[in-house]
Amino acid sequence: GKRHSCSVRENIDVIEGYFRRYPLDRYPHLRYTGPDNWRFRLRHWQWHLGPGKALAAWLKLFGSEKKRRQVERLTGQLHYLNTGFPYFTHCTFDFRPSMPIDGADFEKKAYIETVCCGVYRFLMKKDEREVPFAGRKHRGFEGDLRWAASRPQGNGAIRASAYLARKVLRRSADTITFDRKAFEAARRAIPDDTLLVIVPTHRSYLDSILCSYLFFAYPELGIAIPHIAAAQEFGKIPLLGKVIRQTQAFYVQRGLGRENPELTRQIHDLVSRKQALEFFIEGTRSRSRQALKPRRGILKCLQASGQACSILPISISYDRLPEENSFQRELSGAPKPKMRLGGLLAWIGRVLRGEIRLGRIHMTCGRPLPMVAESDLNGLSLQVMAELQAGLAPTTHHLRSFLQKHPLPGVGLDWLKSAIEARGGRVLESPLKGEEKIAPTIAATFHYQWSHYFFPEALAAFPEHPAIQHFLRGNLYMEVPTPHPGAESDERLGSVLQALFQPLCRDYFGTAEALGERPGQVPLRSAVELLPEIPGAHLPHLEACLEDLVAREILVPLPKGEGYGWGPKAQDLNRYREACRWPEGAARLAAVG
Structure with missing residues (x-):
């Protein structure tokens, strides 16, 4: 009823406040409120009729006929709103619902803000999260x-x-x-x-x-x-x-x-x-x-x-x-x-x-x-x-970059986006469309925006693989929801995991192989030394591998940051190297339980 309704001024304050917090192309402004006199007609001409007629005339001479008609239609709608609005301010409307809301719990301003939220979200297709x-x-x-x-x-x-x-x-x-x-x-x-x-x-x-x-x-x-x-x-x-x-x-x-x-x-x-x-x-x-x-x-x-x-x-x-x-x-x-x-x-x-x-x-x-x-x-x-x-x-730019480098059968932008969202992620639309030049070393970093959503499945699919297990346990902090039943048998998921983790296995294997060819007490000073020996290697992978070798006592860090020496279990290097190979047939994933 009217006792629980906002006045015109309260409505205006709530609406302006909401759209100032969640702005569109421009802030809302109340240009005039008052009697229908010369002040109103001046403001109406200044903000609506004048600009509308001027733009329509310019479009008639230099623009498109379609846009001119759109401007004239908009000007007419604004004129209709201004002439029709006084009826609602001069009359009282007392709506009585069939299921009244308890007045003690009803917040009239919150109700108007809810209406604004609906307009923002469903009519204007906006998102309060962005x-x-x-x-x-x-x-x-x-x-x-x-x-x-x-x-x-x-x-x-x-x-x-x-x-x-x-x-x-x-x-x-x-x-x-x-x-x-x-x-x-x-x-x-x-x-x-x-x-x-x-x-x-x-x-x-x-x-x-x-x-x-x-x-x-x-x-x-x-x-x-x-x-x-x-x-x-x-x-x-x-x-x-x-x-x-x-x-x-x-x-x-x-x-x-x-x-x-x-x-x-x-x-x-x-x-x-x-x-x-x-x-x-x-x-x-x-x-x-x-x-x-x-x-x-x-x-x-x-x-x-x-x-x-x-x-x-x-x-x-x-x-x-x-x-x-x-x-x-x-x-x-x-x-x-x-x-x-x-x-x-x-x-x-x-x-x-x-x-x-x-x-x-x-x-x-x-x-x-x-x-x-x-x-x-x-x-x-x-x-x-x-x-x-x-x-x-992640953004669509990151996903496009990954798919351009790894064209996978049946895996497109929509599928990959849906797979991330099914695991609790969110993908943002990017204005970048993939035409930009991206250095390969930089493109290789983009998947860290989203690949963690597939880490639990990789851990389950490769339970004995030392490189994958070490790398993922050191890089997964959040809990990832289990996707819908049957996801683990999807061949497309297997191809995504292969594109993500085969380069990792290559770099761990390459690191172990390069170390095996270095005799002496100080085989390595830093991971950077290995880059020329492993074509296409990603430096963070090499650094992670050295960290794992230290944890396994195959290597030991030398004092004063002088590099790495052989550890008490250096003889395990060859076995470790072979275990880091990418497993053939890895696309057949183990069940994710």
């Missing part, structure tokens, strides 16, 4: 400078950085989206008396910028711009090091292997001031897109402070990574380049020249994980990694 907030296809509804100045949080350095980031992202990425529903649900689940700790995946230097940018752009999420633990190397970059510090970064020395008093002091100071923190549990960027082993140094510092924390894992998925050229060189054996201001300026120059196209970037978050003084940090870190891995989303 809300755009930056990139070329995201329209700014006010000037960039005004936007940066109007946000309610952030100092001058943060506002200036957000302004520049908005410009750069618009020229380098097609669209950047985030899962608003996931972030809102996570924020509601975080107790107010806990310290918020942001833990993103680490694939690019852009990761921390995107997190801070999102919280700056959407203050209604209720997440403060965090203080970021950054590598000490950033602080040594002239000028940029000071700017980064002013954007709430603090520098840490990585790889000490022991307690760092300075890091402990900085973290305890931030904890005492109840400041949100951000750090990368993987430590360094993953050049191969693999999930790296968690590092627990900062978690230990936080736990030692005695402050209860809520760990918020954030997964960031990229079509293409900004550092691809650098990663290509590193995956080919080149050393990691030093951080230099010139490198950043050169990349920005490429952005301005239109040479960088990152495609789609998407952010989502997992469930907040509590950490108290009694928490098991080893188990907690694995939980964080599971949430991060579960949040990674």
Whole structure:
């Protein structure tokens, strides 16, 4: 009934609020409300009739007749809405349902918001899990400078950085989206008396910028711009090091292997001031897109402070990574380049020249994980990694790239997408259509966005294979749902597993074979030395194989990082090598139970 209905003004407020949170091509604006007089007719002409008639006249002279008719039809519909709307504001409608809702439980504004959600999802075909907030296809509804100045949080350095980031992202990425529903649900689940700790995946230097940018752009999420633990190397970059510090970064020395008093002091100071923190549990960027082993140094510092924390894992998925050229060189054996201001300026120059196209970037978050003084940090870190891995989303660009390299009978884009979704994954649409040039070493990394959904089946299909078992147990953190019955007998699944894991077996076998041909006490200094000896090898596979050989005591690491020597079980190398061959007939999979 009318007692539980919103007024016109309340309806307008709810509708505007919803579509500001979930924007379309433009924010909704109420241009005029009031009597039908000259003010109304002026606004109607200014916003509807005038632009419509001008565009229709231009299309009649220079455009298509079809588009002209569409404009005239739209102008007529707007005129009809404006002339018909007063009837509904001058009259009272008292609808009485046959099954009345208990007034005590009915939220009239929530009802209108539900209607807006239905319009957004079913009529406009939008998804609250993919809300755009930056990139070329995201329209700014006010000037960039005004936007940066109007946000309610952030100092001058943060506002200036957000302004520049908005410009750069618009020229380098097609669209950047985030899962608003996931972030809102996570924020509601975080107790107010806990310290918020942001833990993103680490694939690019852009990761921390995107997190801070999102919280700056959407203050209604209720997440403060965090203080970021950054590598000490950033602080040594002239000028940029000071700017980064002013954007709430603090520098840490990585790889000490022991307690760092300075890091402990900085973290305890931030904890005492109840400041949100951000750090990368993987430590360094993953050049191969693999999930790296968690590092627990900062978690230990936080736990030692005695402050209860809520760990918020954030997964960031990229079509293409900004550092691809650098990663290509590193995956080919080149050393990691030093951080230099010139490198950043050169990349920005490429952005301005239109040479960088990152495609789609998407952010989502997992469930907040509590950490108290009694928490098991080893188990907690694995939980964080599971949430991060579960949040990674492949795009159609990644799947197309895989299928172009591995044309498999009966396996097309739709089938592979459905197979991933059947195992609990989600595939995003990419604006990249496969025409882009991709270096083979980079293309080989794309499957790490989605191949983990097939890891449990590979473990079951190859229960005795040392290479596959070792590699998968070190790279699977999340639980993958068992697909529908009969999936294990699908020949297409067997061909996908072969395309994924036959190169792995080749590289493990090649590593063992190359080591067998190296006599002496120091057979190898690093996996990079093996790249020329194993054509087409993927460096992360070689590094993983060496790790397995150390675990089996076939090799032992030498002191001071001088390489690897033969271990007490070096005689097992030949047996290990033969066991790493790709098993013939492996397409006949074992049952997945």
